[in-house]
Amino acid sequence: MNRALLLLADGMRFEGIGLExxxxxxxxxxxxxxxxxxxxxxxxxxxxxxxxAFTYPMIGNYGISGxxxxxxxACVAGAVIKSLARRPSxxxxxxxxxxxxxxxxxPTITGVDTRALTIVLREHGTIAAALAVGNEAIAKAEAxxxxxxxxxxxRGLVATxxxxxxxxxxxxxxxxxxxxxxxxxxRAIIRxxxxxxxxxxxxxxxxxxxxxxxxxxxALVISPGPGDPTDLEPTVEVLRELxxxxxxxxxxxxxxxxxxxxxxxxYKLPYGHRGGNQPVKDVLRDEVLVTAHxxxxxxxxxxxxxxxxxxxxxxxxxxxxxxxxxxxxxxxVQFHPxxxxxxxxxxxxxxxxxxxxxxx
Numbered sequence: 373m374n375r376a377l378l379l380l381a382d383g384m385r386f387e388g389i390g391l392e393x394x395x396x397x398x399x400x401x402x403x404x405x406x407x408x409x410x411x412x413x414x415x416x417x418x419x420x421x422x423x424x425a426f427t428y429p430m431i432g433n434y435g436i437s438g439x440x441x442x443x444x445x446a447c448v449a450g451a452v453i454k455s456l457a458r459r460p461s462x463x464x465x466x467x468x469x470x471x472x473x474x475x476x477x478x479p480t481i482t483g484v485d486t487r488a489l490t491i492v493l494r495e496h497g498t499i500a501a502a503l504a505v506g507n508e509a510i511a512k513a514e515a516x517x518x519x520x521x522x523x524x525x526x527r528g529l530v531a532t533x534x535x536x537x538x539x540x541x542x543x544x545x546x547x548x549x550x551x552x553x554x555x556x557x558x559r560a561i562i563r564x565x566x567x568x569x570x571x572x573x574x575x576x577x578x579x580x581x582x583x584x585x586x587x588x589x590x591a592l593v594i595s596p597g598p599g600d601p602t603d604l605e606p607t608v609e610v611l612r613e614l615x616x617x618x619x620x621x622x623x624x625x626x627x628x629x630x631x632x633x634x635x636x637x638x639y640k641l642p643y644g645h646r647g648g649n650q651p652v653k654d655v656l657r658d659e660v661l662v663t664a665h666x667x668x669x670x671x672x673x674x675x676x677x678x679x680x681x682x683x684x685x686x687x688x689x690x691x692x693x694x695x696x697x698x699x700x701x702x703x704x705v706q707f708h709p710x711x712x713x714x715x716x717x718x719x720x721x722x723x724x725x726x727x728x729x730x731x732x
Contacts, residue, residue, distance in 0.1 A: 374506045376481035378423070378452055379513050381500040381521050384492060386452075388483035390505030391470050396513060397450030397479040398520040399423045400668070401501035403490045405647035408434075409713020410469065414448055414478075415441040417533035417556030418624065418666040420598035421526060423501050425452035425486045425493075432457035435465025436472040442558040442712060444536050446476040447598075450503035452489065456482045479505045497642040498668060500524055526599030530555050530577055530625075533598065537574040540587075546570045548726065551589040553577055555604070555625050556597030560712035564722050565593065578606060581613040591619040591701075591729055594626030596708065600669055601628035601638050608632045619701035619729050621722075624667050627704030631695065634702070635677040641691070644668040645707075648714030651687040652694075652707060660687065663707040664714025670706065671695070701729055 376390030380401060403425040404413050410431050413424065431453045451473060460468050473480045481503055493499065502517035504510045533556040544566035552562065555577040565572050573587050577597070584592060592614065601608070611633035614620065622630035628638050645665035652663045673682055673692035684694030684705060696703040703725055709718040 375510060376479075376503070376505045377510045377513055378481050378484060378489070379502045379504070379517055380492070380496075381517060382496060386481070386484045386489060388481040391480045391482070392474045393477050393479055394506030394509055395479050395504075396509045396516050397423055397503040398516060398524075399449035399501065400498050401425065401452075401489075401493060402498070402644060402646055402668075403427050403486070403493055405649060406713050409648065411436055411440050412442050412713040414446050414451065414473075415443040416558060416666055417443050417447045418596050418598050419448045420529045420533050420556065421449055422598075423450040423452060423503050424448045425484070425489050426454070427486055427490050429486075430455045430457055432469030433460055434462035435460030436467050436469055437462070437464040438466055439464060440712065442560060443533065446473070446478050447533055447556075448478060451478055451480040452484050452486055452503065453480065453482045454484055454486045479503050479509075481505065494643065498640075498644055527603045529599040530597050530604065534576050539574070539576050539579070541574045543572045543574065544570060549573070549588065549590045551575055551584050551587050551592050553579065553584070553592060553594045553607070553626070555595045555607070555629070557595035558708075558710060558712060560710035561593070561595060561623065564710045564719065568723050568726055570726075577604060579610070581610050584610070584614065585617070589618060591621065591726070594620065594622040594629055596624030596626060596666070598625070600640070601625055601632055604629060615702070616700060621702075621725050622704035623710075624706060624708060627694070627706050628669060628671055630702065630704045631671040631676070631680070634680055634697065636680065636695075637672045637675040638669050639672055641668055641670050645686070645691075648711070650707065652718075653685050653687055654683065655685060656683050661717040662715045663693075663718050664711045665707050667706065
């Protein structure tokens with residue numbers, strides 16, 4: 373066992389026990405509210421650069437299967453757990469969570485009152501943190517956190533999580549030819565698209581308009597991913613160039629990038645939206661969806677230009693959760709219709725958008 377410390381930029385300290393992986397994880401401290409879905413959350417590229425605390429008291433009781441992972445490797449900077457199940461019980465478990473976190477070299481602290489930590493994070497909002505495991509790391513944690521707090525940026529995060537697919541890799545053999553712009557895509561998005569008879573070609577976030585058009589796609593989907601959408605101005609420029617040439621659908625970060633390309637603005641949320649229980653109202657259908665979220669930035673609903681129509685709103689804080697173009701086949705949603713983890717209330721949004729596309 374190793375000593376471990378979670379240090380917040382406001383000076384609060386949470387001591388606990390670390391796993392075998394020693395060192396310092398630096399990032400934003402955020403929390404995940406789901407009782408299950410830890411494998412999906414830890415492998416969600418949108419958590420890159422973040423230290424993820426699980427609010428549910430016991431994590432790991434069904435182990436790690438590998439079948440629900442959203443990325444080939446863990447994407448979080450660090451993990452915070454109250455009670456870690458060392459002996460999981462599930463027929464599909466291949467390895468226990470603690471051992472898997474060590475194979476992924478993710479600094480992890482256990483024995484922390486994560487619900488007390490969550491209250492702190494809800495009071496303070498997003499906060500820089502250092503998670504140190506081992507005496508040597510703990511001795512350096514305060515200085516490293518001070519440096520990180522001065523210099524922290526999300527620039528470059530997307531590049532760290534776009535190694536899951538070979539550029540141009542094609543998945544599925546459906547009739548609909550869809551190019552997926554990978555900003556940190558989850559496997560569940562590809563699963564949903566191929567289930568709807570799409571042939572998905574994956575291109576990286578920095579693909580040019582000409583490279584995208586070379587595949588003669590019927591539509592372009594822009595994936596979720598980590599960080600500030602304004603970091604990806606070249607991607608925004610590509611989407612501006614493709615506006616009016618291709619049907620486009622953005623999810624989470626993709627929603628923000630599309631909004632910027634259409635003339636709206638984005639901003640950093642004081643708390644962020646994370647977890648699987650965010651209520652969102654579909655204002656066009658007058659119905660409420662319970663949705664999965666993982667983002668720290670949002671589209672300013674008041675900045676939507678006249679040719680964009682707001683379609684979704686968050687019932688907790690009134691933030692924009694979706695839009696569509698009034699004349700072009702362009703739409704975006706801030707949450708995750710594919711869930712994984714989370715509820716499937718919004719899964720039909722992919723098919724609803726595909727149904728609006730011009731006949732091929």
